[in-house]
Amino acid sequence: DQQVKQNSPSLSVQEGRISILNCDYTNSMFDYFLWYKKYPAEGPTFLISISSIKDKNEDGRFTVFLNKSAKHLSLHIVPSQPGDSAVYFCAASVNFGNEKLTFGTGTRLTIIP
Amino acid sequence: ETGVTQSPTHLIKTRGQQVTLRCSSQSGHNTVSWYQQALGQGPQFIFQYYREEENGRGNFPPRFSGLQFPNYSSELNVNALELDDSALYLCASSLSARGGSPLHFGNGTRLTVT
Numbered sequence: 001d002q003q004v005k006q007n008s009p010s011l012s013v014q015e016g017r018i019s020i021l022n023c024d025y026t027n028s029m030f031d032y033f034l035w036y037k038k039y040p041a042e043g044p045t046f047l048i049s050i051s052s053i054k055d056k057n058e059d060g061r062f063t064v065f066l067n068k069s070a071k072h073l074s075l076h077i078v079p080s081q082p083g084d085s086a087v088y089f090c091a092a093s094v095n096f097g098n099e100k101l102t103f104g105t106g107t108r109l110t111i112i113p
Numbered sequence: 114e115t116g117v118t119q120s121p122t123h124l125i126k127t128r129g130q131q132v133t134l135r136c137s138s139q140s141g142h143n144t145v146s147w148y149q150q151a152l153g154q155g156p157q158f159i160f161q162y163y164r165e166e167e168n169g170r171g172n173f174p175p176r177f178s179g180l181q182f183p184n185y186s187s188e189l190n191v192n193a194l195e196l197d198d199s200a201l202y203l204c205a206s207s208l209s210a211r212g213g214s215p216l217h218f219g220n221g222t223r224l225t226v227t
Contacts, residue, residue: 089156
C-alpha cells in the first residue's frame with residue numbers, strides 16, 4: 001500500500017521555466033512533509049519541508065504548497081536551472097517527527113538547457 | 114563539518130550469509146536512521162536509533178538488526194540474506210528525532226545478494 005505517491009516518474013522542463021513536482025498521500029495522520037533531491041551515486045539531500053499547520057513554505061527558488069483537503073503537495077522550482085536535474089522524493093511523517101519517513105517513488109527532473 | 118559516511122560503498126554476498134554495514138553520523142547528531150532503497154523505489158524505513166536505543170522500526174523482519182554506539186556511529190546487521198535484500202542501504206543522521214531536524218543522508222552501501 002503506497003501511502004505517498006508520485007505519479008509522474010519523469011518530467012522535462014526548459015531552463016528558466018517553472019518546474020512543478022506533485023505528490024499525493026493517503027494517510028490523514030501525516031502532518032509533516034519534506035522534499036529530498038538525489039543525484040546519482042549520492043544520498044538524498046534535504047530541500048524543504050512543511051508542517052500541516054501551514055499551506056506554503058518558501059526557501060529561495062523552492063516553494064512547497066500543501067493542500068490538506070486534497071491530500072496533495074507540490075514543489076515549485078523557479079527559475080529552473082541545469083543543476084536542478086535530479087530525482088526528487090516526497091516524504092511524509094506523523095507527529096511532526098522524523099523517526100519514520102514514508103517516501104514516494106520519486107520523479108526524475110531533467111532541465112533542458 | 115564531517116557529513117554522514119557509510120562503509121563499504123559496495124558489497125556482494127551470497128544468499129544465507131550475514132552482512133554488517135557501518136555508518137558514522139554527522140558531527141553533533143545523536144539520532145541515526147537506516148533506510149533500504151530497492152531499484153526504482155523510494156527509501157523504506159528500517160529503524161531509527163536515538164542515544165543508543167531503538168526509537169521506531171519499520172516493516173522489516175527481525176533478521177534486520179542494528180546498534181548505535183556511544184559516539185553515535187551505527188551498524189546495520191542482516192542475517193540469512195535473501196535475494197530480495199539486494200538494494201541500496203542508506204544511513205541518515207539528525208540532531209534529534211523531532212521535526213524541524215531534517216535527516217542528513219550518507220551516500221549509501223550498495224548490497225548485491227547472489
